Amino acid sequence: MSGGAEATPRRPSDPGLATIAREWGRIGCVGFGGPPAHIALLRELCVKRRGWLSETDFEDGVAATNLLPGPASTQLAIYTAWRLRGVAGAVVGGVCFIVPGLVLILVLAALFLAGHPPLAVRGAAAGAGAAVAAVAVHAAWGLVPGSWKRAGTSRSARARWICYSVLGATAAVLVGPWLVVVMIGTGLVEVAVRTGDRRPRSGRGVAPLPLAAVAPATGGLLALAWVAFKVGALSYGGGFVIIPLMQHDAVHTYHWMSDAQFLNAVALGQVTPGPVVQTVAVVGYAAAGVGGGLLAALVAFGPSFLFVVGGASHFDRLRADARVQAFLTGAGPTVVGAIAGSAIPLAAALQHLWQFGILAAAAGWLLVARRGVVSALIAAGVLGAGAAVIGWPVG
Numbered sequence: 001m002s003g004g005a006e007a008t009p010r011r012p013s014d015p016g017l018a019t020i021a022r023e024w025g026r027i028g029c030v031g032f033g034g035p036p037a038h039i040a041l042l043r044e045l046c047v048k049r050r051g052w053l054s055e056t057d058f059e060d061g062v063a064a065t066n067l068l069p070g071p072a073s074t075q076l077a078i079y080t081a082w083r084l085r086g087v088a089g090a091v092v093g094g095v096c097f098i099v100p101g102l103v104l105i106l107v108l109a110a111l112f113l114a115g116h117p118p119l120a121v122r123g124a125a126a127g128a129g130a131a132v133a134a135v136a137v138h139a140a141w142g143l144v145p146g147s148w149k150r151a152g153t154s155r156s157a158r159a160r161w162i163c164y165s166v167l168g169a170t171a172a173v174l175v176g177p178w179l180v181v182v183m184i185g186t187g188l189v190e191v192a193v194r195t196g197d198r199r200p201r202s203g204r205g206v207a208p209l210p211l212a213a214v215a216p217a218t219g220g221l222l223a224l225a226w227v228a229f230k231v232g233a234l235s236y237g238g239g240f241v242i243i244p245l246m247q248h249d250a251v252h253t254y255h256w257m258s259d260a261q262f263l264n265a266v267a268l269g270q271v272t273p274g275p276v277v278q279t280v281a282v283v284g285y286a287a288a289g290v291g292g293g294l295l296a297a298l299v300a301f302g303p304s305f306l307f308v309v310g311g312a313s314h315f316d317r318l319r320a321d322a323r324v325q326a327f328l329t330g331a332g333p334t335v336v337g338a339i340a341g342s343a344i345p346l347a348a349a350l351q352h353l354w355q356f357g358i359l360a361a362a363a364g365w366l367l368v369a370r371r372g373v374v375s376a377l378i379a380a381g382v383l384g385a386g387a388a389v390i391g392w393p394v395g
Contacts (some may be wrong), residue, residue, distance in 0.1 A: 009026040014052060014084050017092050024077060025096035031273045032374050038073035038275075046080050053083060064315035067324060070232050070304050071277040074098065078308045090309050091132055098301055106293045108272065109285040112264045113257070119394070120385045121264055124395045127269070127384015128377045129263030130355035131362035134349040135270060135373050138366040139240040140340035158188065161333045164388025168337025173344050176244035178252070180234040182314035183331045184337070185234075190330025191323050223254055224287045225299045232300035233279045236331045240339040242277060247345060252285045255287040266346070271377050275300070352393050 013072040027041045029355025039062060046053045053061075058080070066073040074097065110116060112125050112367070135377070136268040166187045227249045231242045243266060250256050250265075265286070269279030278302055284296025311318070318324055352358060358380050364375045388394045 015050070017088060017286035020081050020085060020089050020093045021096045024093040027077070027099060028097040028100040028274045031097075031101075032271070033372065034270070034276050035071075035073035037345065039076060039341060040260030042076060042080055046084075051059065053080065057083070059224055060315070060319075063362045064312075065308075065320055067318055067328060068304075068307050068311075069234055069236050070307065071301070072273045074301065075304045075308055078305060079312055082308055087309055089267055090305065092303055094301070095149075096306075097273060098278075098297070099277050100151065101272045101299050102293075105268050105272045105278045105281055106285060106290060108268050108289075109265070109282045109293065111269065112284055113261055113282070119388050123392075124387040124392045125264045125387025126260065126265070126355060126382065127358055127387065130350055130358040130384065131376055131380035132263050132266045133343040133350075134268075134362035134366055135266075135376065136243065136339055136343040136346060136358055137235070137242050139335050140343075141367065143332075143336045143339070146164040150329050155211060160193070160330070164330060164333040165337035165340075166188075168334035168339075169341030170337075172244035172338040176246075176248035176342075176345070179244050179338055180230055180243075183236055183334045184237070186334045187327035187331035191326040194326040194329070200298070214288050221288060221292070221295065221355060223249070224256075224284055224296055226291055228280050228284065228296040228299035231277060233303035236335055237326070240276070241335050241343040242279065244338055246280065246283055247342070250286070254287065256283060260351065261286060262345065263349055266340075267377050267381075271374055271381075275301075298321040305362060319336075354375060354387055354392050355384075 007242050015152065023045055027038065029392070031038045031041055043058055045142045047055055047058050050119045061076055061079045061083070065079055066077055066096065077097040078094035080088045082090035085092070101276070111121060117125075118358065141386060148158075148161060151157045167182055167186060168179070171179045175182070230245050235245055245260055249258055251262050262283075265279050265282035266280055269276050273280060280300045281293040285293035288295070347356075347359060361383075362376045362380055363372050365379070384394065
């Protein structure tokens with residue numbers, strides 16, 4: 001990486017904090033479509049239109065933030081702002097990128113999770129929720145080529161890739177809250193295989209185990225904070241990998257929401273602009289109202305700011321570390337399998353026969369026609385509202 005913001009003298013062309021607030025806020029408002037859209041918008045702004053960063057600097061930032069746990073596109077937004085205005089820029093840029101989608105998703109959560117929402121709203125929720133399992137498979141499929149290539153061409157490496165992905169899928173179905181342990185385990189196995197280093201490394205990857213065992217028993221806001229922390233600090237791959245991490249806790253352990261409401265939360269995280277991880281705010285809202293939604297978002301996104309502000313100057317060493325690369329090579333296919341596996345409990349949560357028809361149509365739209373996620377969910381919501389209007393069950 002060609003120099004950090006702290007090491008490079010400020011150029012006259014670098015933007016002020018007001019400009020960062022305006023531009024990163026704009027991306028937070030129009031950034032529909034998840035990480036690919038966010039990366040494209042940030043590249044267009046920082047590299048092509050304003051020339052604040054070189055193409056090499058930007059690509060290095062993409063590569064480095066993809067090594068971190070948590071929402072990578074959010075971390076890229078924080079990192080690019082950090083490159084331009086240091087810590088203050090990182091905070092302003094990150095907050096302005098996150099807040100528009102957060103406000104919108106909390107408003108929608110209040111509508112969709114209300115005690116007695118209008119019939120059309122309930123139908124739209126049931127329709128959009130029906131498509132979510134197809135969106136999960138689509139997200140996993142998009143990650144396969146890069147992860148498979150990263151594994152290498154040897155038969156043993158590809159056999160391990162298949163094993164890791166199967167483990168991830170199985171964990172997503174059977175032990176969702178413990179998925180992070182499986183990801184860490186496969187990553188450490190790959191470190192041992194590729195580097196020959198079988199020594200424990202300061203307990204890295206083991207520390208979450210006692211926390212994971214204790215936190216669920218506490219309940220209340222501490223439990224909500226723990227669920228959000230897993231999403232923001234312990235999940236590799238971002239996006240849909242958070243689903244199995246949250247579903248069991250939100251629906252079965254703490255009963256904050258029903259299966260149908262959780263499907264709505266996932267759909268809302270997809271159709272609103274900004275980070276997909278905003279889904280955790282809907283879970284927080286279901287648990288403790290607006291305050292719970294804000295707490296969940298704060299805990300989930302807080303680690304991203306800490307990772308970038310505290311570690312951006314060390315990103316070069318992180319990318320060059322063979323152990324880090326090996327860990328991600330092992331954890332990556334587990335993430336792919338987990339995202340694909342999450343489709344099973346998501347589909348199992350559907351309650352009505354007509355919803356499976358929407359699921360099949362969404363799968364064809366995404367996987368065969370290769371069209372966009374947002375359009376699939378909006379169309380599914382419209383079909384669901386229509387189903388409610390003509391009298392089909394939506395409860």
